[in-house]
Amino acid sequence: MKLLKLIFKNETVFCISFLLAVLSAFAVKPDMMYLAYPDYRTIALLFCLMIIVAGFQSLGIFRMLGHFLITRAGSIRGLSAVMILLCFFCSMVITNDVTLITFVPFTILVLRMSGRVERILKLVVLETIAANLGSMATPIGNPQNLYLYSVSDLTAGEFMQAVLPYAGVSIILLLAVVFAGRDEPLLDVSVKENPEKSAQTKAGRVFGRAVPLLILLLLCLLVVFRILPYQPVLICVILVILVINRKLYWSVDYFLLLTFLCFFIFIGNMKRIPEISEFLISVVQGRELLTGILTSQIISNVPAAILLSGFSSDFSALLTGVNLGGLGTLIASLASLISFKFFAKEYPDKKGTFLKVFTIWNLLFLFVLAAEAFLIGMTVR
Secondary structure (H helix, E strand, O other): OOOHHHHHHHOOHHHHHHHHHHHHHHHOOOOOHHHHHHHHHHHHHHHHHHHHHHHHHHHHHHHHHHHHHHHOOOOOHHHHHHHHHHHHHHHHHHHHHOOOOOOHHHHHHHHHHHHOOHHHHHHHHHHHHHHHHHHHHHHOOOOHHHHHHHHHHOOOHHHHHHHHHHHHHHHHHHHHHHOOOOOOOOOOOOOOOHHHHHOOHHHHHHHHHHHHHHHHHHHHEEEHHHOOOOHHHHHHHHHHHHHHHHHHHOOOOOHHHHHHHHHHHHHHHHHHOHHHHHHHHHOOOOHHHHHHHHHHHHHOOHHHHHHHOOOOOOHHHHHHHHHHHHOOOOOOOHHHHHHHHHHHHHHHHHHHHHHHHHHHHHHHHHHHHHHHHHHHHHHHO
């Protein structure tokens, strides 16, 4: 019972998706058609990308990059800009959640050492926004992008047209917030590393160990852009990781993969119930942007993308909607929970303050970007 409670607490979205899949199975009895429900290409790519990024993270590459840039920031404003840009651009490749796992604890450590503890909350919130918005710019930046790009017929040009106008405005807004704030000198900060560990992770050796991972990442990108089939690349990733570091298998978020699988079953069953299918199509079609934003506020943007895609005719608008929908509530993007957990662990008495500041800034960004989206939509029409 304790194990079940722990799973529900930590993997709430998975539990909900599992319950929906089970309940829908009572309405549509399991048969051979169930095997056609999942998009196996998306699940395979997610697995491969998660394990490859975990490999890069295990080499300390991202922390080395962060440390290198931090030592060159001369003020609080410079530090904030560096961290926000790191989160924005790194999330395009290593996903928003891995970016926050890597840089939020690093930010808290550096600001504590610099004596600027009062700046931590706002910067962590802005980093979270930066990671969520930066990740929208590439097909591999977050799970919903990978899924929608995989199951749709969107070209690379159509994908960029659906996300880049908002990513561009996002970076301008983020930097405007940083440079509008009060600047102060940054105290001398040096993030101390274990000498033995530092010796083992010199740039040359790290690069040598990263080469196989870089090759695997390139192969995955060729799958994403539909140049290679996913099956041989999946086998290649499994075999290479077995050789170079089999511990990386423990770094994969298997609950996320199972969540996708459960939603595939639920959506597949809903499509086979005519009354429900027709109703959902009438609600979603033509309103992908709005339903994407609103649904994400309740169930987060990854499940929203999977759910709504089964009843959508405009994947471009849906892509925009679920990405902008990552702003707003704390659960609109599950990656935001990572920042909250890190901050709450260090400052348990400031959870309420974090939620207040987080919600205000997220709603402000959501309002501006949603207004941009509706204006673009009106112009196109």
